[in-house]
Amino acid sequence: AQRVTQPEKLLSVFKGAPVELKxxxxxxxxxxxxxxxxxxxxxxxxxxxxxxxxxxxxxxxDLNKGETSFHLKKPFAQEEDSAMYYCAPAxxxxxxxxxxxxxxxxxxxxx
Amino acid sequence: xxGVTQSPTHLIKTRGQQVTLRCSPKSGHDTVSWYxxxxxxxxxxxxxxxxxxxRQRGNFPDRxxxxxxxxxxxELNVNALLLGDSALYLCASTWDRVTGELFFGEGSxxxxx
Numbered sequence: 001a002q003r004v005t006q007p008e009k010l011l012s013v014f015k016g017a018p019v020e021l022k023x024x025x026x027x028x029x030x031x032x033x034x035x036x037x038x039x040x041x042x043x044x045x046x047x048x049x050x051x052x053x054x055x056x057x058x059x060x061x062d063l064n065k066g067e068t069s070f071h072l073k074k075p076f077a078q079e080e081d082s083a084m085y086y087c088a089p090a091x092x093x094x095x096x097x098x099x100x101x102x103x104x105x106x107x108x109x110x111x
Numbered sequence: 112x113x114g115v116t117q118s119p120t121h122l123i124k125t126r127g128q129q130v131t132l133r134c135s136p137k138s139g140h141d142t143v144s145w146y147x148x149x150x151x152x153x154x155x156x157x158x159x160x161x162x163x164x165x166r167q168r169g170n171f172p173d174r175x176x177x178x179x180x181x182x183x184x185x186e187l188n189v190n191a192l193l194l195g196d197s198a199l200y201l202c203a204s205t206w207d208r209v210t211g212e213l214f215f216g217e218g219s220x221x222x223x224x
Contacts, residue, residue: 097144101153
């Protein structure tokens with residue numbers, strides 16, 4: 001069965017501290033992986049996709065196929081990073097339309 | 112560009128009733144996906160419409176049906192509502208159903224009493 005696990009419901013860090021949001025997946029085939037973010041009172045939006053290998057707002061995510069993980073990292077958290085973060089795989093070469101979302105991790109960055 | 116718009120924003124129904132939710136995709140987008148987000152959960156994929164046909168479907172019963180119109184807008188219909196159908200229903204559109212980024216609406220919050 002295809003499954004995404006985000007083990008932390010809530011992650012609280014101080015401004016300037018490193019942050020890592022964990023994501024483990026169980027997926028048949030080779031999925032493409034995404035992180036979506038929802039800031040307070042805003043829509044769900046794409047943060048980054050592993051295939052582009054970009055750093056967005058200082059965040060990076062490394063795909064570890066052996067551990068089937070796709071953890072999201074940022075070396076120095078900012079207050080504006082406080083949001084709900086969702087890890088989501090989709091079929092490689094297939095449609096993003098049928099993403100499988102994890103339950104999400106709420107990141108709280110304290111001043 | 113208003114982005115993805117959904118209506119209504121909130122509605123309350125009783126068990127057994129039927130509901131229709133509407134979505135207008137972002138300008139230039141021809142593919143619409145629907146998701147259900149229960150409280151405390153991530154969004155769950157319901158189905159995707161492209162060229163007025165259902166192209167992919169998640170693990171939802173036949174009570175959930177949809178439609179896409181020639182102008183690419185879409186409707187989600189749920190029949191015989193259950194208490195468990197209470198959720199935020201999200202619509203997402205994209206310009207390329209294979210590689211395109213999903214753009215989400217703000218959702219329609221359905222409460223079933």
